[in-house]
Amino acid sequence: MKKVGVIGLGDMGSGLARNLVKAGFETAGFDLREDRLAALSEMGGRPAASPATVAKTSDAVFVMVLNGQQAKDVVFGADGLVSGFKPGSTVILTATIKPSEAREIADGLKKHDIHLIDAPVSGGYPGAQAGTLTMMAAGAPEVLDVHQPILEAVGEKIFRVGANAGDGQTVKACLQALIGSIFTATFEAAVLGAKSGISGQVLYDVFSASGAGNNITRNAYGKILDRAFVGTGSHIGTMYKDLTITMDHAREFGVPMFTTAAAMQLFQSGITRFPGEDNWAVTKILEEIVGATVTR
Known part of the structure; x- marks a missing residue:
């Protein structure tokens, strides 16, 4: 069973976590707000102290934050994902950011042998909570194949829109x-x-x-x-x-x-x-x- 993480447990990220747990994935998560971490625990997930802590126990981590700078900080900052991931792990970027920012993140991850699936979503809060999101996923076909069951746990319609970071955005x-x-x-x-x-x-x-x-x-x-x-x-x-x-x-x-x-x-x-x-x-x-x- 794959171990999955979610960074950002607001309206959208909490829905991702809820449906990952429901689908049987061991799910860790991080958010700056204690009440959101408590909610994750109540739904069967495992709260973590930092993005790095999430990465240490996860094969793939969803990043559901507000903007590109937050995404970069979560991935590359102090206690960021790259400091906890093992080579071959995957960032699933479901936040909506600039295409150029997604490409920057992908380039940085390559240095650590970490994959990126650029997969912004549509469907809002109702879709996130119900697991019926539309996902615009871009990435290497073999990486998408491996992670298809994880994507299907949170999305109803998953479109493969390209092979390059930024295509999804x-x-x-x-x-x-x-x-x-x-x-x-x-x-x-x-x-x-x-x-x-x-x-x-x-x-x-x-x-x-x-x-x-x-x-x-x-x-x-x-x-x-x-x-x-x-x-x-x-x-x-x-x-x-x-x-x-x-x-x-x-x-x-x-x-x-x-x-x-x-x-x-x-x-x-x-x-x-x-x-x-x-x-x-x-x-x-x-x-x-x-x-x-x-x-x-």
Whole structure:
């Protein structure tokens, strides 16, 4: 039985750990917060004192942190993974970071004979907790083959998107461009309807039944109608961070991203006005501008 670790036990990482334990993997974990370590113990995992301690007892370790600098610190910093791993071990990078940062981490790991699977995820808090994430996995085919059962423990749809570090993050950056744009188009359409005197439920029903119907729109519009702007597992800071990654990557390759740029600026306004709330809070910015509220 493979021994697995998870670094970062927040909304996403706790779901990874829970499903790894459920699948029968001996699971160690580390987080800076004591309450999250206690929660890991309660679910059957083994809390550790540092990333290095996790690495010493693991064949593969998921890294689920907020950004690229945190990922680098976890892997290469004092008491980082590389100081505990044995040669041939694997980092599974499920955090969403810049593609260039994933390549930097992979290059650094090669010096220690450690593999990298670049595998950002989509599905948010519900998907992480239910084990139904979509994973965009990039890595050497033989490494992916060995770790397929581990990936299947936390993901429902696992796409092999490339052989090189950064390929997974690039696919995620493209995906977030689309998701972010759908979000903001939904927010704008909802507020236009409200200002025009159309009930939110009517628009929701029509959108859902039309060719524009999709899970992203239905979920977002439903949260707006419920006025559920906090604690839905989709914090505005995460989407804003992801959109900045998309725009940075596009700038690197000289690709104009008109719609994504507008979405990012809407999320910028949202995170400035409602920093502790979730994605749907952007709608309140538009509501304030026009003096209308989206209701059923």
